[in-house]
Amino acid sequence: MNSILLFAHLKEQAGSDSLALDVTGKTVKDLREYLETEAKLGSMAGIMIAINEEFATDETVINTGDVIALIPPVSGG
Numbered sequence: 001m002n003s004i005l006l007f008a009h010l011k012e013q014a015g016s017d018s019l020a021l022d023v024t025g026k027t028v029k030d031l032r033e034y035l036e037t038e039a040k041l042g043s044m045a046g047i048m049i050a051i052n053e054e055f056a057t058d059e060t061v062i063n064t065g066d067v068i069a070l071i072p073p074v075s076g077g
Helices: 010-014 028-037
Strands: 002-006 018-021 048-051 068-070
Touching: 002 010, 028 048
Parallel strands: 002 068
Antiparallel strands: 002 018, 048 068
8 A cells, every 4th residue: 555645736636635545566657647537636747756755757666655745836936
């Protein structure tokens, strides 16, 4: 099982600050596609994904127990 941490508008869309999903063996790209289509979180374009506090590429494979953070773009002002 994996814990997926949500921030900003993703947290609001999901109605929670985290999701528990078993995405072990999937790639980050697979996760993006799942979150867009099945979890209905909208487009994952521009969302940075970190696994265990390190940014990941779409080819990164997710392991059992990994903590995944979805980090939307941040604008300042």
